[in-house]
Amino acid sequence: MRWTIEEIRTFLDVLDAGSVSGAAARSNLSKSVVSKRIADFEAALGTALFRRHAGRITPTESAEELALRLRPALTEITRAVESAAWGMAxxxxxxxxxxxxxxxxxxxxxxxxxxxxxxxxxxxxxxxxxxxxxxxxxxxxxxxxxxxxxxxxxxxxxxxxDPRVVVASPHYITQRGEPETLADLQAHPCIGYLNLQSSSVWQFLREDGSVVGLSLDSRISANNGEAMRDMAIAGLGIALLPMFIAHDALTSGHLMRIARDLKPTSLxxxxxxxxxxxxxxxxxxxxxxxxxxxxxxxxxxx
Structure with missing residues (x-):
């Protein structure tokens, strides 16, 4: 049985990426090189690690079990080699x-x-x-x-x-008015965040230090903060954004900070x-x- 570290790395890359093409892109290799390494590794082990069907591959149970043991072993090997190299250069x-x-x-x-x-x-x-x-x-x-x-x-x-701020476009505020309280917020459409429930996003500190979460209606939602910012700039609703995303739009005037008396939880x-x-x-x-x-x-x- 002969195998190489490169074959093990490639095997784990294919497992993580879910495809030969994905692993090739991650490792900056051609798909043919990735496929050959997988084939050679399977030949060395004498067992199939992936099922092939209609251009798609799925890992076998043996592959999943092997990966659980190989990951920590490969980490230790890499760490040992790199530690020796760092000590010299x-x-x-x-x-x-x-x-x-x-x-x-x-x-x-x-x-x-x-x-x-x-x-x-x-x-x-x-x-x-x-x-x-x-x-x-x-x-x-x-x-x-x-x-x-x-x-x-x-x-x-x-x-x-990072502080968070409730924001809206000047045009939106002109048309709908500015909310000031938690109850006011619930009367406005919000820009939702797909990766979290509304009540996990819209969280505020009470005076006693406790946290309250609001469930707000979202006409439009996105899975990225910059997309949410752009929807707010377009006037589609209010948004609760981290300052690292809202800063430039606030500075330029494309967004304005609203509900200043409320205290969103920071990130x-x-x-x-x-x-x-x-x-x-x-x-x-x-x-x-x-x-x-x-x-x-x-x-x-x-």
């Missing part, structure tokens, strides 16, 4: 980071670019997606999370708190990672770099 290897789409593009990319320039031998993979990423099963070293963190086995470090911005010992130098370095970049709080806050 700085940060090397691969660092995979997941982050929400809007925050990643607008605010994280320049910070990561600065880090990449400081460590030219480190390969960095950025995946921007508003969907929840499972770090335990996924291939990422680090994820940026915005909002309250659920209890989990992950280690977390909070960088800052912690944190990094999370799997508990690994010893902590890889590349992981410690990027977390410290991000913490420094956001040490003065949310730099986009008004």
């Amino acid at each position: 700085g940060l090397r290897g691969t660092l995979a980071i997941s982050a929400p789409m809007s925050f990643g593009i607008r605010h994280l990319s320049p910070v990561i670019a600065e880090f990449a320039l400081q460590h030219p031998d480190l390969e960095i993979l950025l995946d921007y997606d508003d969907q929840f990423i499972d770090l335990v099963r996924g291939r990422f070293d680090l994820a940026i999370r915005i909002g309250q963190l659920p209890d989990s086995r992950l280690i977390a470090r909070k960088f800052c708190e 912690p911005i944190s990094a999370v990672w799997r508990p690994v010992k010893p902590m890889p130098m590349k992981l410690r370095a990027i977390i410290d770099h991000l913490a420094k970049a956001f040490s003065d709080g949310a730099p986009w806050a008004l």
Whole structure:
């Protein structure tokens, strides 16, 4: 039985991506190379890892069980090799980071670019997606999370708190009037967020410090904050947005802040990672770099 680390990596990439083409795009390889590696790995193991039908592949039970054992083993091998290399010549290897789409593009990319320039031998993979990423099963070293963190086995470090603001377009306010109270908000159409229930988005602090959530009607909903902002600018309703998305539109006057006496809950911005010992130098370095970049709080806050 002969197999290679490259075949194992490719096998896990195909499993994660759900297709040969997806794995090829992730790893910057041709589909033929990916297919050959999978075929060679299956030949070495003497068993099929994927079912092929009409151009689609699905993993077998053996593949799922094998992946559960290979992921931590591959992580340990990679960590051992990279630790030896770092001791001689700085940060090397691969660092995979997941982050929400809007925050990643607008605010994280320049910070990561600065880090990449400081460590030219480190390969960095950025995946921007508003969907929840499972770090335990996924291939990422680090994820940026915005909002309250659920209890989990992950280690977390909070960088800052981002305020949220209730906003609407000047035209909308001219036509519909400005809501001032929680009861007023319920009489207005809101721009909904598809990834969370309305009552989980529209949350406000009472004077006693407790949190109240509102269920508001949404004429239009989106799964991305910038799309929600654009819908609000178009006058389709009110929106509750993080300041890192609303800031520029407020500054330009395309949106106006409303219901100023209300206190929306803020959004912690944190990094999370799997508990690994010893902590890889590349992981410690990027977390410290991000913490420094956001040490003065949310730099986009008004």
